[in-house]
């Protein structure tokens with residue numbers, strides 16, 4: 001029988017992005033059938049649902065991201081940014097993602113594919129507000145979460161310098177969160193837990209000055225939740241002295257204050273900006289069909305195949321995660337959707353993707369949980385729950401988002417350590 005080198009016949013799959021969508025798919029594809037190359041400027045996948053807790057010292061940073069190369073599989077990773085795609089030549093133009101390149105390294109290179117999977121996610125939406133990019137902090141990567149932790153501690157040390165007036169301390173210890181969606185609410189809740197327990201013990205001389213405010217342009221918090229749960233969340237914030245300013249138009253941010261149309265200058269020591277998503281420059285640049293309502297996300301059919309400029313299906317190009325939506329539907333930009341799509345696509349490609357034998361993708365809505373601090377929370381979607389039950393569901397979700405036994409053990413150890421000796425305070 002003639003020798004057939006199966007490895008040589010493997011189809012080349014390029015995955016753009018190492019977020020929930022890209023890394024889940026890379027882990028699912030059959031490496032006997034596919035030669036998988038992942039291209040992304042980030043060599044790790046951040047576990048976004050755990051970032052707010054990590055920033056506030058509940059989890060160790062080693063468990064909130066995993067390296068793409070650690071998947072025990074034959075996956076090639078290239079630290080680069082895809083700048084453009086030529087759909088007819090089936091090539092991606094890539095630029096190495098390093099600040100400084102050695103002279104011997106080309107400034108760009110090209111990769112050919114048989115299947116391309118676009119999963120570049122989204123970026124932070126600042127709505128062009130002056131000063132936000134320079135002065136505010138974001139929560140999207142483990143790096144961001146580390147920076148927030150360091151900045152919180154720096155603020156308390158700065159406020160402890162002798163000779164400051166009460167007003168100066170109050171201003172330094174005013175923490176503003178912009179955006180009252182699940183991420184903004186969660187980070188404010190974690191901050192509130194941190195300040196009322198660990199920081200109250202460490203900084204008893206200034207604890208009375210620490211203040212948290214949430215600003216949102218919308219008339220209510222937790223936009224995707226029903227009115228009853230929104231009211232519950234507002235009450236919960238009231239009880240913990242977290243100020244919520246709705247209908248707040250932020251016009252500018254500098255290093256010492258935010259400026260709103262309604263209230264003018266509001267001094268603060270730190271701003272966390274969490275107002276949602278914007279499409280990436282790659283998604284903007286690609287010549288294909290985009291959503292006309294809301295964010296101009298890439299559009300696919302129900303088999304996650306990208307729609308070309310004229311609405312035609314591009315059979316070898318798929319798009320998923322926050323960057324894409326199915327034409328005619330409006331799925332949320334969540335890890336839940338990203339992972340469900342990546343699992344579906346992995347299974348479909350492994351079965352040699354044939355439209356006549358593969359069922360189209362269908363999203364299964366899961367409950368949405370938001371943590372409100374002090375072991376309280378709200379759950380929407382599967383019968384509305386509030387209070388400790390929601391908190392338990394939220395903690396369970398934290399656990400379920402992890403992917404390795406090492407992470408699961410570390411999550412449980414973190415909960416125990418939190419109860420016994422408090423949170424991690426010193427930034428590493």
Ligand SMILES: Cc1cc2nc3c(=O)[nH]c(=O)nc-3n(C[C@H](O)[C@H](O)[C@H](O)COP(=O)(O)OP(=O)(O)OC[C@H]3O[C@@H](n4cnc5c(N)ncnc54)[C@H](O)[C@@H]3O)c2cc1C
Nearest residue numbers: 017018019020021048049082120121321322333334335336
């Ligand atoms: C703090 C926070 C908490 C969250 N909590 C939850 C939660 O509890 N539940 C939930 O379901 N969802 C949650 N989400 C939403 C969830 O994280 C996103 O929906 C998910 O990350 C989307 O995955 P993705 O792979 O599409 O994009 P991303 O995770 O954003 O990854 C995109 C990847 O593409 C890379 N990339 C970008 N441009 C290029 C390019 N040109 N070339 C190559 N690579 C590129 C990026 O560097 C990145 O690696 C949360 C989000 C945040 C920020």
